[in-house]
Amino acid sequence: MRIGDLAARAAVSVRALRYYEEQGLLASTRSVSGQRLYTETAVERVTLIQSLYGAGLSSRTIADLLPCVDAQVSTPESRAVLAAERERIDRQIAELTLTRAKLDAIIEQTSRPHPRCDYVTEPGPARTAPGSGSPAGR
């Protein structure tokens, strides 16, 4: 398949694919006239690349790892990198989960009708704040 097809199927831009090749992440054969040709497996490859980018890995790191993926072997360095990135992703997930919780708190706080103004704006006989005012209210 040609670059436009791959771009469509992997949902990325043509420019991105050329960039991936430039970075050594994605190989292609060339037609006689010089056009890039890809196999079916390139689609998965591109989505893997996208995933890794999405997880915050750099082109360089991905370029270092992919050969090991292809060869199905690991070097001590690749194992270290893989472990480190896995940990990074773990921490990232933890952070995001925390941030989501913070956002939830904000959503609650801001959408809950004004905390205690309710009592004030409530119709009926005026009430003093609980704890103050006339002692032994009960």
Place this chain on the structure above:
Amino acid sequence: MRIGDLAARAAVSVRALRYYEEQGLLASTRSVSGQRLYTETAVERVTLIQSLYGAGLSSRTIADLLPCVDAQVSTPESRAVLAAERERIDRQIAELTLTRAKLDAIIEQTSRPHPRCDYVTEPGPARTAPGSGSPAGR
């Protein structure tokens, strides 16, 4: 406290704090000589900002939301933004979890001693791959 202290306590750079102020995310009073002064609560504020940046929100979005956080109120727009960002974070966590699984697969694949070459390189009488060769192997 002064900017250097806040930077140390929030574990960010001085430059970042000035940038936050420039973006309208972080307020400060000034000393007579013009130095920035912060209260204790600024530490939390900065970590919140960092969290939101970490979750992929832009300065602009954060600047839009923080006033609502401070005022404890929400507008229809802020609610929409909050909900949208929350969803984004959800998706991000899902993606990261998937990517982590992919990484785990890679770690397994590459660190598992070469799939079937073992049998080949194993000393002793050559064995055919399981499933093929002489039937009823056991």
Place this chain on the structure above:
DNA sequence: CTAAAACCTGACGCTGACGTCAGAGGCAAA
């Protein structure tokens, strides 16, 4: 055969969250 669409190789542009440098002033200790 021809026009449109797709592809090619440079190469510059963009964006956001800062880093960094310059030049000039504060401020606590000895």
Place this chain on the structure above:
DNA sequence: TTTGCCTCTGACGTCAGCGTCAGGTTTTAG
């Protein structure tokens, strides 16, 4: 007072992952 660190305001630099334009070839549809 001098030393040394902290802070100030500009303002330019950086980096990565592409976007985009230019100018030219190739492929495809009619």
